[in-house]
Amino acid sequence: xxxxxxxxxxxxxxxNLMLYVPAVLLENxxxxxxxxxxxxxxxxxxxxxxxxSALSKFPGLGLxxxxxxxxxxxxxxxxxxxxxxxxFFASSxxxxxxxxxxxxxxxxxxxxxxxxxxxxxxxxxxxxxxALTILYLLEITMLLVAPLVLLILFKGVRSPDLSxxxxxxxxxxxxxxxxxxxxGAGTFIFTGYINMAxxxxxxxxxxxxxxxxxxxxxxxxxxxxTFFLPIGFHGTMGVERYLYVWTQTADSMTMRYGFIExxxxxxxxxxxxxxxxxxxxxxxxxxxxxLSVSKKYKFKVDYSIAPAAxxxxxxxFFALSFVGLLFLxxxxxxxIAEVWLIVRMFLEAATVLFLIVVSWRRKKPI
Amino acid sequence: MKSxxxxxxxxxxxxxxxxxxxxxxxxxxxxxxxxxDKRFFVVAVAIDKxxxxxxxxxxxxxxxxxxxxxxxxxxxxxxxxIEAAEISEGVRRIKALLDKELDLxxxxxxxxxxxxxxxxxxxxxxxxxxxxxxxxxxxxxMAGSQxxxxxQKMPLSERYxxxxxxLTFGGDGTRSSxxxxxxxxxxQRRRTERGMDPYLPVIRxxxxxxxxxxxxxxxxxxxxxxxxxxxxxxxxxxxxxxxNSIIKTKLDGHPIILTATDISSRYTVSSNGILKMKxxxxxAIEEAPNNVFNQDWGELQKMFERDLEKDAMALxxxxxKAGVDPFGFGLRYRATHLSSRAYQxxxxxxxxxxxxxxxxxxxQGTGLIK
Numbered sequence: 001x002x003x004x005x006x007x008x009x010x011x012x013x014x015x016n017l018m019l020y021v022p023a024v025l026l027e028n029x030x031x032x033x034x035x036x037x038x039x040x041x042x043x044x045x046x047x048x049x050x051x052x053s054a055l056s057k058f059p060g061l062g063l064x065x066x067x068x069x070x071x072x073x074x075x076x077x078x079x080x081x082x083x084x085x086x087x088f089f090a091s092s093x094x095x096x097x098x099x100x101x102x103x104x105x106x107x108x109x110x111x112x113x114x115x116x117x118x119x120x121x122x123x124x125x126x127x128x129x130x131a132l133t134i135l136y137l138l139e140i141t142m143l144l145v146a147p148l149v150l151l152i153l154f155k156g157v158r159s160p161d162l163s164x165x166x167x168x169x170x171x172x173x174x175x176x177x178x179x180x181x182x183x184g185a186g187t188f189i190f191t192g193y194i195n196m197a198x199x200x201x202x203x204x205x206x207x208x209x210x211x212x213x214x215x216x217x218x219x220x221x222x223x224x225x226t227f228f229l230p231i232g233f234h235g236t237m238g239v240e241r242y243l244y245v246w247t248q249t250a251d252s253m254t255m256r257y258g259f260i261e262x263x264x265x266x267x268x269x270x271x272x273x274x275x276x277x278x279x280x281x282x283x284x285x286x287x288x289x290x291l292s293v294s295k296k297y298k299f300k301v302d303y304s305i306a307p308a309a310x311x312x313x314x315x316x317f318f319a320l321s322f323v324g325l326l327f328l329x330x331x332x333x334x335x336i337a338e339v340w341l342i343v344r345m346f347l348e349a350a351t352v353l354f355l356i357v358v359s360w361r362r363k364k365p366i
Numbered sequence: 367m368k369s370x371x372x373x374x375x376x377x378x379x380x381x382x383x384x385x386x387x388x389x390x391x392x393x394x395x396x397x398x399x400x401x402x403d404k405r406f407f408v409v410a411v412a413i414d415k416x417x418x419x420x421x422x423x424x425x426x427x428x429x430x431x432x433x434x435x436x437x438x439x440x441x442x443x444x445x446x447x448i449e450a451a452e453i454s455e456g457v458r459r460i461k462a463l464l465d466k467e468l469d470l471x472x473x474x475x476x477x478x479x480x481x482x483x484x485x486x487x488x489x490x491x492x493x494x495x496x497x498x499x500x501x502x503x504x505x506x507x508m509a510g511s512q513x514x515x516x517x518q519k520m521p522l523s524e525r526y527x528x529x530x531x532x533l534t535f536g537g538d539g540t541r542s543s544x545x546x547x548x549x550x551x552x553x554q555r556r557r558t559e560r561g562m563d564p565y566l567p568v569i570r571x572x573x574x575x576x577x578x579x580x581x582x583x584x585x586x587x588x589x590x591x592x593x594x595x596x597x598x599x600x601x602x603x604x605x606x607x608x609x610n611s612i613i614k615t616k617l618d619g620h621p622i623i624l625t626a627t628d629i630s631s632r633y634t635v636s637s638n639g640i641l642k643m644k645x646x647x648x649x650a651i652e653e654a655p656n657n658v659f660n661q662d663w664g665e666l667q668k669m670f671e672r673d674l675e676k677d678a679m680a681l682x683x684x685x686x687k688a689g690v691d692p693f694g695f696g697l698r699y700r701a702t703h704l705s706s707r708a709y710q711x712x713x714x715x716x717x718x719x720x721x722x723x724x725x726x727x728x729x730q731g732t733g734l735i736k
Contacts, residue, residue: 105498121387160606161552165694166559168701233551236700238558241495251502252551256538262501311383 001203002210004135005052007142008199008281009192009215013222014149015274016188018246019097020337022226024185026239029170029231036178037223040186043345045216047352048193052209054355055196057362059205062299063197063351064292070358077293083197084289086347091282092321093340095119096328098275101244104330105268116325120318122276127283127317128310131202132302134284141277145270152267153225155253162232170231184341187348189226190219194348198285201299243330287313406430406466407473409443409528412513413453413490414479421449424479425456427468428517430527443527445517453493471499475531476506476550477513483566486587488557495554502551505535508582508589510570521575534578535567543599543611544579557586560709561696568592583690591688597681604631604645604678605693613647613727615669620655624670624729635699637711640720641682645674648728659736663729670727682721691716 025033058066063083067076099119103112126137156162193215230245233252242248250267260266290313291297328336406429416424426447433442446463450456461468476494478487494500509516521530533539535547546567556564566589568580579595593601602608607629615622626649633643647670651658658666685692696712705711 108498124387161549163555163562163694163697165697165701169697172701172704233555235555235559235562236697237560238555241554241558248502248551252549254503256536262503264502308380311380315383 001207004138004199004202005193005196005209006211006214007135007138008195009048009190010146010218011138011142011274011277011281012192012195013189013219014146015094015271015278016191017149017222017226018244018271019094020334020341021185021188022230022245023334024181024338024341025227026230026245028179028182029227029236029239030173030176032173032176032179033182033227034171034174035176036182037186037227038174039178040183040189041216041220041223043183043349044187044190044219047187047349048190048215048219049212050356051193051196051352052212054352054359055200055203056208057359058200059203059207060201062199062201062288062292063355064289065201066355066358068295070361073295080289080293082347083351084286086344087282087286087289088317088320089340090344091279091286092317092324093333093337094282095123095275095279096321096325097333097337098271099325100328100330100333101247102268102272104244105247105264113322113325116322119276119279120322123279123283124311124314124318126276126280127287127314128306129284130300130302130306131199131284131288134281135199135202138277138281141273145273148266148270149274152250152253152263152270153229155255155263156225156229156233156249159233159253161252162229163235164232166236167228167232169236170228180342181338184338184345186223187345188341189223190215191344191348194351195281195285197351198288202301283314283317286317403432404466405469406444406464407469407471409473410475410477410517410531411470411473412477412479412509412517413482414509414513415481415485416449417481418449421451423451423453423456424449424514425453425460426514426517427457427460428528429464429468433526436525438523438525441520441524441527441529443520447514453490469499470497471501474501474504475528475535476504477509477516477569478506478566479509479513480511482513483508483582483584483589487584488587491550491553491557494550500550502549504550505531506548506550506553506566507535507569507578508566510568510577515571516569516576519571519576523575530575531569534576541610542579543602543608544595546581546598546602556692559694559697561691561698561700561712562694563690563692565692581692583685583688583692585690590690591684593681593684596677597684600677600681601692603629603647604643604681607631612652613649613670613674615666615673617655617658617661617666617669621653622651622655622658622666622670623653624649624727625652627730633695633698635695635702635719637703639715639718640722641695642722642724643678644724644726645678646726646728647674648730650731651729651733654732657736659732667727667729670729671725674725674727675723678723678725679721682723686716686719689717695719 064080067079099112099116103115107115230239230249233249234242239245247264251262251264253263254261255263287310291309408427409430410428412426414424416422424447426445429444429446431442431444446460448456448459450459478490482490524530534545548566553564556562564584566582566584567578568582570577579598581593581598581601582589583591583593599611603611609626609629611626612623613626626647628648631643631645633641635641696716699712700708
C-alpha cells in the first residue's frame with residue numbers, strides 16, 4: 001500500500017505542474033510568489049504528515065466511515081455531498097482544462113466538446129472500476145509516465161538555453177509578503193495525500209506509511225521546477241505572455257536524437273495519461289462519497305462487474321462536466337481556478353484538522 | 367459475486383449505456399485529418415517588406431516536394447510568394463495557390479527581410495509565437511537583403527529541402543564559431559526581457575549556398591548595429607565559451623593564430639558602474655612563423671592577452687554605443703542587486719558603464735612542428 005500512496009502523491013504533483021498552478025504563481029512572481037512557495041512547502045508538508053498519521057489510526061476506514069464514527073448522521077449526510085463535489089470539481093476541471101489545451105495545440109480543426117467526448121467516456125469507464133483496479137491502473141500509468149516527465153524536467157534544468165540570471169532575479173523577490181492565491185496554488189502540489197480519504201479503506205490493519213520524507217523532497221523539486229523553469233526559458237517578463245507556459249517551455253526544448261524531435265508532443269502525450277488518470281481517480285472517489293451517503297452502502301475492494309449505481313453516478317459526472325465545458329473558455333477557467341485553489345486549501349486544512357482531533361480522541365479506547 | 371439473476375437484470379442497463387456511448391462517438395468522424403500525401407510541408411518562411419502601402423508584407427514559403435530518391439542535389443522545392451496586408455492573410459492566400467494543405471509544423475527556419483528587421487520585427491515575431499503549430503525551437507535569422515532570395519536559393523549539396531539551413535543552425539552539421547543560432551523562444555524572451563536584447567544571425571547568399579557569419583544586434587524592435595565576422599566570433603567566445611574558435615596576434619608583422627580548446631569567461635557588474643570580465647583561453651598554435659617553438663611563450667601569451675583585451679573592449683564599446691545589450695549585462699545586474707529599482711539604475715548606468723577586461727591566454731603547444 002505504501003507505494004500506492006506515493007503514486008497518488010506524485011501524480012497530483014506532476015499534473016499540477018502544467019495546469020493552473022504555474023499560471024497563478026507566475027502571475028504573482030513580482031509580488032510574493034517566491035515567499036509563497038516557501039509557505040506552501042511548509043503548509044503542504046505539515047498537512048500531508050498530519051493527515052497520514054491521523055488516517056493510520058483508522059485502518060480500513062475511509063473518510064465517510066470516520067465521519068460517521070464521530071458526527072451525527074444529518075451532518076454526515078450534508079458533508080459527504082460537499083466532499084463529493086470537491087473531488088468531482090477538481091478532476092473535471094483538470095480534465096476540461098487539458099481538453100481545451102489539447103484542442104488549442106493539437107486539434108484546432110474540431111470543437112473542444114468533440115475531444116471531450118472521447119476523454120470523458122474513457123474516464124467514465126475507468127471511474128466505474130473497483131478501487132483495486134484503479135490502484136493498479138495508477139501504478140501502471142505512473143511507472144510509464146513519471147520517468148519521462150522527470151527526464152524532461154532534468155533536460156530543462158541542464159539546458160544551456162536556461163537563463164540562470166533570470167531565475168536569480170525573480171528569486172530575489174523572496175522578501176515580498178506571500179499572497180493567498182499563490183499559497184493556495186503552491187499547496188495544491190502537495191494535495192495528493194487527500195486521495196487517501198477513500199483509498200484508506202484498502203489499507204490493511206497494521207499499515208504504517210514509510211518514507212514520508214519523499215513528500216517534502218519531491219514536492220519541493222516539482223514546486224521549484226513548476227515556477228522557475230519557465231522563468232529561465234522565457235525570461236522574467238516574457239513568461240507572463242504565454243497562456244500555457246509549460247507547453248511552450250516543452251516546445252523550447254528539442255531531443256535531437258530522440259524519436260520525436262519536438263519535446264512538446266511527448267510532453268502532451270504524457271500529460272494526457274496523467275490527466276485521464278487524475279480524472280479517473282477523482283471521479284471514482286467522488287462516486288464513493290456519493291454512494292456512502294446511504295448508510296447501507298457496503299464498500300467492496302474488488303468486483304468483477306461494476307454495480308449499476310457506479311455507471312449512473314459517473315455518467316452524470318460526465319454529463320455535468322460536459323455542460324460545464326460548453327460554458328468555459330481559458331479566461332473564465334483561470335479566474336475560477338484562482339478562487340478554487342484558495343477555497344480548496346481551506347476545506348482541506350479543515351478536514352485534516354478534524355482528522356487529527358478525532359485521531360487523538362481515538363487513542364484512548366484502543 | 368452476485369447471483370445469476372441479479373446479473374441478468376443488470377445486463378440490459380449496461381448494454382444500453384454502451385450503446386449510448388457508441389452513439390456519442392459518431393460525430394467524431396468529421397475531424398480535420400488530412401493524409402500525408404495531401405499535405406505540403408513548409409520548410410522555411412520568409413517575411414519581407416514589400417514596399418507598397420496597401421500590402422506592406424511579402425510572404426514567401428518554401429515547400430518541400432517529397433522525393434523517393436534521397437541524393438544530394440536531387441531535392442525539389444516549390445517557392446511561393448505573395449504580397450499581403452497582414453502576415454496571416456498572406457499565408458492563407460498562398461493556400462489558394464496550392465493543391466495541398468499547408469503544414470507549418472515542420473517549419474524550422476524563419477527569415478526576416480533586411481528592411482523589415484531595420485523597421486520593426488514585433489508584428490512578425492508576435493505572429494510566429496501566437497501560432498500554435500510553429501515550433502518554439504525554430505531558428506530565426508535576418509536576410510542580408512531579401513528573405514525571398516534566401517528561400518529561392520537551392521544549395522547544391524542539399525539532400526532534402528531546407529536541409530542546408532537546418533544543418534547550418536542546428537549544430538548537427540557545421541560547427542562554426544562565426545555562426546550564432548537564434549531560436550524563436552529565445553528571440554521572444556529577449557524582446558520582452560528587461561536587461562537583455564535580441565540578436566539575429568545574418569544570412570547572405572553565395573555561389574553555392576549561404577554565408578552566415580554576421581550578427582545583427584537589435585533593440586527591442588529593430589536592428590541597431592551589425593557585428594563583423596570577427597566580432598561575431600568574439601561574441602560567441604565571450605558569451606557562450608565557444609571552443610574551436612581562434613584568436614590572433616601579430617609577431618613582427620607575421621600573424622600568429624591560436625585555436626582555443628578551452629574558454630572560460632566570467633563577469634560581474636558592480637553598482638559603481640564598472641563591468642569586470644575575466645577571460646581564460648587555452649589552446650594550441652595553428653598558424654605561426656617558423657621556429658615559434660623556441661620563442662618566449664610567456665611573451666607570446668602576453669601579446670595574445672593584450673590583443674584580446676583590446677578587441678573585447680572595442681566590441682563592448684560598439685554595443686554600448688549602439689545602446690543594445692545582447693550579453694544580458696543588465697539582467698546580470700538585476701540578478702545580483704537586491705533592489706526593485708535595479709532595472710532603472712541599470713538603464714541610467716549603462717551608457718556610462720566602464721569595462722575592465724582581464725584576459726589570460728595559455729599556449730598549450732605549437733602543433734606538430736616547431
